Amino acid sequence: MFHWLEKNPFFFAVGVFVVIAYAGLVTILPDFAKSSRPVVGQKPYTMLQIAGRQIYIKESCNACHSQLIRPFKSETDRYGDYSLSGEYAYDRPFLWGSKRTGPDLHRIGNYRTTDWHENHMLKPTSVVPDSIMPAYPHLFTNITDLDTAYAEAYTVKKVFGVPYDKPGMPKLGSLEEAKAEALQEAKKVAADMKNKNVKNLVAQGKIPEIVALIAYMNGLK
DSSP states (O other): OHHHHHTOHHHHHHHHHHHHHHHHHHHHHHHHHHHTSOOTTOOOOOHHHHHHHHHHHHTTGGGTOOOOOOSSHHHHHHHOSOOOGGGGTTOSSOOOOSOOSSOOOTTGGGTOOHHHHHHHHHOGGGTOTTOOOOOOGGGGTSBOOHHHHHHHHHHHHHHHOOOTTSTTSOOOOSHHHHHHHHHHHHHHHHTTOOOHHHHHHHHTTOOBHHHHHHHHHHTOO
16 A cells, blocks of 8 residues: 555655645644633623724724734733734634734733823824824714614624623623613723813713723723
8 A cells, every 4th residue: 555655646645635634633623723712801892892992993093003912022022922812702803903003902901001092192292202193183072982882792792692791791781771881981991081071071971982992902901
């Protein structure tokens, strides 16, 4: 059998390919399935964070910032632990990105504060003198679209089985209940901000887009 294969290079190559492919599948697939599950302690986004994530996409933040820390020392020294696939279990769509005009943001919640984000989004050069990022003053007056955020949360819960309302996970409930939860979360974010207009809007029960965006970025850890 083996002598016959040695005399037939084509079939020998096919045999080698089959053996290597089978070994690769046996080695890779079990670990891949395990790695794709949510990491321990991973929670779905709150409705306010989902709204912030939608703003992040709408403003094309993902066009200049990646959310994927590669397993290289130069990356982990700057951004923190490298990214794990299970950390994206509740991301639809994922925002890995492939271009970095600005820094990676996957762990930004570990080293930037609400106050920093407030100043940075209003006037980037006030905290990063050489920044080429544009300012986003409209986020301080535009009101967050919670209805669309709720629709997304409800959809991923029903269609993809995202574990909202389970012990230790964010509550979803009705639209009114979810909006009330989002407002309470927004008040905590606004309490650490200086902008009076933002504080006044939140006190009136309205959530400026900047608050939702900061809530989302604060959760990136």
